[in-house]
Amino acid sequence: MRVMNLISKGTTNAKTKKNRRESVIMYMSPHKQNSKGISICPKASKGCSAACLYNSGRGKFNSVQKARIRKTEFYLSDKQGFAEQLLKELGSLSNRATKNGNTIAVRLNGTSDLDLLYLIKSRTGVDPIGIPNLVYYDYTKVLGKIKKYANTSYRLTFSKSENNWDECLKALEYGAPVSVVFSTTKKEELPTEYSGYKVLDGDAADDIMLDVPGSYILGLRFKGSKKEMESAIKSGFVIDVR
Numbered sequence: 243m244r245v246m247n248l249i250s251k252g253t254t255n256a257k258t259k260k261n262r263r264e265s266v267i268m269y270m271s272p273h274k275q276n277s278k279g280i281s282i283c284p285k286a287s288k289g290c291s292a293a294c295l296y297n298s299g300r301g302k303f304n305s306v307q308k309a310r311i312r313k314t315e316f317y318l319s320d321k322q323g324f325a326e327q328l329l330k331e332l333g334s335l336s337n338r339a340t341k342n343g344n345t346i347a348v349r350l351n352g353t354s355d356l357d358l359l360y361l362i363k364s365r366t367g368v369d370p371i372g373i374p375n376l377v378y379y380d381y382t383k384v385l386g387k388i389k390k391y392a393n394t395s396y397r398l399t400f401s402k403s404e405n406n407w408d409e410c411l412k413a414l415e416y417g418a419p420v421s422v423v424f425s426t427t428k429k430e431e432l433p434t435e436y437s438g439y440k441v442l443d444g445d446a447a448d449d450i451m452l453d454v455p456g457s458y459i460l461g462l463r464f465k466g467s468k469k470e471m472e473s474a475i476k477s478g479f480v481i482d483v484r
Contacts, residue, residue, distance in 0.1 A: 245312050248324075249331050252448075255352070261449040263345055266335060268328075269352040270314040271307070278318050283355045285383035285406075310353065317356075325365035328358065332373055339375035347449045351380040357387060359396060371395055379452055381421060385409045388418045397451050399444075399460055404478030414439065414457040421460040425471060425482045432461035433483050 252258035252265030259265075274281045317324045332348065339346045350358045359370045359378065371378070371394055378396040382388065383406065388398050400413035402422045410420045421444055426432050433441050436459045444450060444460035451460065464471050464480050474480040 245309070245316055247331065248313055248316075248328055249335070249348070249350075252347070252349075255448070257445065258349065258448040260447040261347060262447060262453065263347050263449060264339070265347040265349065265449060267349045267352045268313070268354075268358075269310045270317065270354040271311040272353040276311065276314045276318060280318060282314060282317070283383070285355065285403075314354075321361060322365050325362045329362050329366050329368055329370070332362075332370055332376060336373045336375050345375050345377055347452060348376050348378045349380055349448065350378070351382070355380075355382050355384060357384075357390075359391075377452060379449055385412060388413045388416050392416050392418070399451050417455075417457055419451050419454075419456075419458050419460045421462055423462045423464055423474070423480045425475060425480055425484050426461070426463045428463055430463075432463070435459075436461070436481070 249266045249268045252261055252267055255267055258267050270282060272283050272286070276282070328350075335346050335348070350356075363369045370376070379398070380396075381399050381401045383401050383403060385400065388400050391398055399419045399421050400410055402410050402420055413420055419442075420439075422436055422441075424432055428445075432443055435441055439457065439459045441459040441461040442450060442454060444462045464474060466474070471480060475482045
């Protein structure tokens with residue numbers, strides 16, 4: 243079940259291509275979309291699953307979905323081989339960044355929520371955080387990851403769902419941003435404040451959390467139809483600011 247490449251160029255994504263630095267991203271098939279029915283988004287809520295961007299952009303193409311499923315099946319069937327290939331690809335990125343004198347931002351959970359840095363370290367003995375000229379960032383709903391990687395070069399943003407605000411407050415205490423989806427459309431401005439915290443525009447670039455330290459709300463606009471938005475507002479996943 244090996245695949246040619248696990249990591250994709252950031253230019254394949256409408257949001258990551260806005261990043262200030264060179265970026266790469268890895269997409270897998272989210273939640274339980276695999277042959278084993280194992281969730282690779284362990285804290286996914288109903289609202290999160292309903293609003294998932296898995297089928298947006300290039301993800302709507304069958305060939306792209308099949309490629310993402312192959313990566314997931316590879317991970318589930320051969321974690322050792324997966325970790326080794328992922329480390330090899332990170333090493334190649336590091337070599338290129340060193341040669342070019344730049345830093346590459348790595349997002350390994352484009353549509354998943356796994357601790358892949360730990361997988362590499364535990365399976366190969368190499369800590370990816372120590373690989374030169376790479377920085378890591380992701381979104382997560384796993385509060386333990388926020389605490390574990392606080393004050394490291396792995397910058398995590400905690401994702402608000404319809405039922406985890408208490409954990410959001412803890413993540414903010416740990417110094418992490420918290421992403422919140424608002425009913426704002428792509429042509430509208432996000433609110434400047436939410437629940438006493440400053441709101442930054444998370445749609446401006448995918449790697450904004452790498453440039454702005456500390457705790458704040460990373461505001462995201464809802465991507466979907468009006469009908470889908472009304473359902474997401476009703477569930478509590480989307481904050482209505484209309």
